[in-house]
Amino acid sequence: MSSLSVYHLSSPDLPNKVLTHFDDIAATLAEQGVRFERWQAATRIVPGASQEEVLAAYQEQIDRLMTERGYLSADVISVDEHHPQKAELRGRFLDEHRQAEDELRLFVAGRGLLNLHIxxxxxxxxxxxxxxxxxPAGTAHWFDIGENPYLLAIRLFKNAHGWAAEFTGSDLAxxxxRLDD
Structure with a gap:
């Protein structure tokens, strides 16, 4: 079940509120300019599906967003507990960073903890x-896939080269x- 925990910077161990109802999560994030939705694939995605098969299952929705928002590229990130670089991938996303463009993630399978510093x-x-x-572009954030990751996600980018982060240098994250805490 998706959830949203809201923390004040002064109390990182105790959330001010925890939401588990989808509409409450979406409304709270919308107040911050963040879009949160639920999407269904047009076809069933089987374990081990290729990037092309995963993208094809959401092609109509992806095409609509690409037209609506000017995205130029899409990729699929797939990490599980057997991935040879799981620790490196986890470490890459754990530090607070921003992107010059909007960042979109669609969770096809698995889970992750996305923290937004607003x-x-x-x-x-x-x-x-x-x-x-x-x-939205410029939102400071970090992302945790956990020590034993299971994640299959689609990412859309306006930059044809994909993910390009600017790290803040903050130790806030x-x-x-973390996901496993």
């Missing part, structure tokens, strides 16, 4: 299968709970 708050969004989240 003003004096951290919005910790536990995402899972069918969740789509769209962060280390102060908040």
């Amino acid at each position: 003003d004096d708050y951290v919005y910790a969004v536990f995402c899972e299968k069918h969740d789509l989240i769209l962060l 280390s102060q908040f709970p």
